[in-house]
Amino acid sequence: MFQASRRDFIKIASLGAGGLLAGPQLWADSDPLYERYGIKKIPTYCEVCFWKCAGWVHFDKSGKPYKIVGNKADPLCNGRFCPRGTAGLGMYTDPDRLKVPLIRTVRDGKQTYKEATWPQAIDYIASKMRKIIDEHGAESLALFNHGAGGKHFGRLFKALGSGNIAAPSYAQCRGPREVAFHSTFGAGVNSPENTDIKNAKCLVLIGSHLGENMHNAQVQEMSTLIDKK
Ligand code: SF4
Structure with missing residues (x-):
């Protein structure tokens, strides 16, 4: 088990968001330290992108979240969040983060927004949808x-009677890929993809921006592959 001194603790705590990727290696199995410093951690998953890495949020003794790291047991992240996920805590604490619904309105002849409660916002949307259904039928509703x-x-749309549901990203991204995989291998590739990049003999990327997209486990596998060469 990792034994950290007080000095180590201060060093780790001062790493901040930029150094969090080193965190799980040091802390994952050190529960006695959590107890000693009043640290709590709860399981979570990252919603910053569709990869949905599993992780842990750490809370200091005042109950404030101060760190988020990947869960080692999750093969999609292997204990490491990408920089976007690591910065997720910054999104949570950002003073500009939206915490209440906003309804568009006109004030002094200018378009602006006013704050609303959730029941107000939901009632407002429901009244607009009800108006469309009453005047034009449920099939006039479309969801992108x-x-x-x-x-x-x-x-919700299906329950209301509209099957007009589309995902523009399917045409831009997954659709052609799924069709190509079905045509070539007889099955879709799914998402996250059932690929084995780290053991590939040759990796061809066409129109792909694997590193920029930062699909966590894929980038880790690509790094492993490159290291083997
Ligand atoms: S790849 Fe990064 S942004 Fe996406 S879920 Fe994982 S940690 Fe979050």
Whole structure:
């Protein structure tokens, strides 16, 4: 088990967001230290991109979250978040983060937003959708969605009687890929992809921006592959 001195603790704590990738190696199995310093951690997953790496949020003894790291047991991240995920805590603490719904309105002849409660916002949206259904029928509703949250709206639209649900990203990204994989291998590639990059003999990337996209486990596998060469 890793035994950290107080000096180590201060050093680790002062790493801040930029140094968090080193965190899990040092802390993952050091529960006695958590107890000693009043640190708590709860499991979570990262919603910054669709990869959805599993991780841990760490709270200091005042209950403030101060660090988020990957979960070693998750093969999608192998204990390491990408820089975007690591910065996720900054999104949470950003003073400009939206915490209440905003409804567009006109004030002094100018378009602006006003804060609303969730019941007010939901009632407002429901009244607009109800108006469309009453005047034009449920099939006049159309949903363009993306990401995990979109699924809930998809169910809502189906329950209301509209099957007009589309994901523009499918045409731009997954659609051609899925069709090509079905045509070539008889099965889709899914997402995250069922690939074995680290053991590839030859990796050809066409129109792909693996590193920029920072699909966590894939980038780790690509680094492993490059190191082997
Ligand atoms: S790849 Fe990065 S941004 Fe995407 S879920 Fe994982 S840690 Fe979050």
